[in-house]
Amino acid sequence: MNNLFINYAILIVGLLLIGLFWRVLARNRGEAERKSVNRWTVCFFVLGVVMFTIQYMVV
Amino acid sequence: MSEEIKKDLATEEINADSGYTDRAVPLDQRRTWPSMTFAWFGAAMFVGLYYSGVELGSSMGTLNNALLAILCGCVFLAGFVTLNGIMGYKTGCTAALIGRYSYGSRGAAIPGFHVTDTGWNIMSTAQIAVILAAIFPVIDMRVFCVLCSVLFLTNSFIGFKAMVTLNKFAMPILLFTGLYGLFRLHVITDGGLMAVFGMQQEQTIALGAGITIVVGTWVSGSSRAADYFRFAKSTKDTVIAACVGFFAGLIICLVIAAFWGAGIGAGEIVPTLTTLGGGMMFFGFIMFTLQTWTTNEHNGFVTSNAIPACTKAVWGRERIKRSTTVAIMIVLCIIFCGFGVEKIFTPFLSVLGTFLPAIGAISIADFYIMSRTNYHWTGHKHYYDFDVNDPEVEHHKFNPSTIPAIIAGVLVGFLLDWGIAAVNSMVTSIVVYCICCIVLSGVRKKEAAKNQVVEGRK
Secondary structure, eight states: OOOHHHHHHHHHHHHHHHHHHHHHHTTSSHHHHHHHHHHHHHHHHHHHHHHHHHHHHOO | OHHHHHHHHHHHHHHHHHTSSOOOOOOOOOOOOOHHHHHHHHHHOOOOHHHHHHHHHHHSSHHHHHHHHHHHHHHHHHHHHHHHHHHHHHHOOOOHHHHHHHHHTTTHHHHHHHHHHHHHHHHHHHHHHHHHHHHSSSSSSHHHHHHHHHHTTGGGGTTHHHHHHHHHHHHHHHHHHHHHHHHHHHSSTTTHHHHHHTTTOOOOOOOHHHHHHHHHHHHHHHHHTTHHTTTTHHHHHHHHHIIIIIIHHHHHHHHHHHHHHHHHSSSSSSHHHHHTTTTHHHHHHHHHHHHHHHHHHHHHHHHHHHHHHHHHHHSSOOOHHHHHHHHHHHHHHHHHHHHTGGGGHHHHHHHHHHHHHHHHHHHEEEEEEEGGTOOOOOOOSSSSOOTTTTTHHHOOOOOHHHHHHHHHHHHHHOOSSOOOOHHHHHHHHHHHHHHHHOHHHHHHHHHHHHHHHHHHHH
C-alpha cells in the first residue's frame, strides 16, 4: 500500500513537472499553440493516471 | 520591405519550423556532413540495439557468429540508409513525399502511413522503463512508462536542431559507458576479453535469423533516412554521414552488447549490467535514458513528418498537424507501454525486418532503375528532376505496379526459409516492381496521355 502511494505521488509530481517544463518551452509561441500545449498537458496527466491505475489492476 | 516580401519570409519561417514537410528543402537550408553525422551517430544508438546485441552474443553459439551476423546486418542497413539518403538529398523531400514519385500522389499514403515508428516508440519506452525499474526498484515500472512516454517526445515539438544538441550529450556518454563496460568485462573474465572469443553458448539463433534481427532493429528508421538527408548539401555529405555516423553508431552498440552477452551469458540487459558491476548500473542508467530519449525524438520527428503528408495524399490537404501527430503518439505510448510489450521484442523485429524492406525497395527501384529508363510508369524519363509539387507529379495519382511488388516481397520474405528474410523481401520487390512497370504498358500509355493533356494546358 505504501508502495502504491509512493508510485502515485511520483507519477503525479513527475507529470506536473513535465507540464511545467512544456509551459516554459511554449512561452515564446503564439497564443493558440500555448493553449494547445496546456490542453495536451492536462490530457496526458489524466490519461497517465488513469492508465497507470488500469495497468496496475490488470497486469 | 514590401508586404509581399514580408509574407514570403513569414511563409518561409513557418515552413522552416514545420520541417518542410510539404515541399523540398531549399538549397540555402542544406547542411554539411558534420551536423548530419552527429545527428545520425546519436540517432542510431538506442536501447533495442543492446537488447539485440546481448541476445545475439548469448544465443549464437560463439561470439564470432554473433559478430558476423552484426557485420552483415549493419552493412545491409548502411547500404539501405545510403540509398534512401541519396534520394532524400537529390529531391530534398521527406520519405513520405518521395513516395509521390514512385507510388503516385495518392498512392504515397502507402509508405506514408508508417505506424511502425509509433510501435518502436512504445517498445523502446517499455524497454527503458524496465531498466529504470531495475535501478529504482521502489518505483513501479509502469510509472516510468507513463513519465517517459510524455517526456521523451518533448523536443519533437521543437525540431531538428534541438535533437543535434541532445545527441551531442548522448554520444560521449554512450562511448564512455560502452568502453567502460568492455573494460569491466575484461576485468571480471578469466583470461580477459580475448577469452570471450573462446566461450561456447548454446546456439538457438542461426546466422540468417541473426542478420534479420539486426536488420529489424533499424530497417524502419532506415526507410525514413530521406527525412534527415534531405538537409544534406551533397551526395558526399550523405554517404559520409550514413557510413560514418549511422554505421559506427549502430555497430558500436551491437558489438559491445554482443561482447557483454557472450561474456556474461545472460540474455537480458539488466542482469548483464548487474554482473558487470563497477557502477555499470549507474552509467547504464544515464546512457540508456539519453539514448532512448534521442531515439524517441527521432521516431516522433519522422512520424510527424509522414502522417501529415499521408493525410494530404489521401484527402488533398493536411488534416493532422505535426504537433497533433506527436501528441497522438504520446497517447498511444501511455496506453500500451505498460502492458509488457517489451516481451515481444524479437518477434516484433522479425516482422519489421521482413515487411518494411518490401515497401522501401519500391522507391529505391523506381529512383535508381526505372526513372532512368523509358519504362517509368508515368511515361516520363528522369521523373525525379520535377519538383515534388509540380503538376506533372501531382496528376499521376496511383502506381498499380507497387501492389504486386509489395505482396510478392512480403510473401517471399515470410515464406522462404532460405537466406536472409530482409534481403529476400527487398530483392523480390525490386524485381517484381521492375517487371510490372515494363509489362503494364497500358498504365504507362494512360499516364502518358495525361502528360500530353497537362502539356497542352501549358
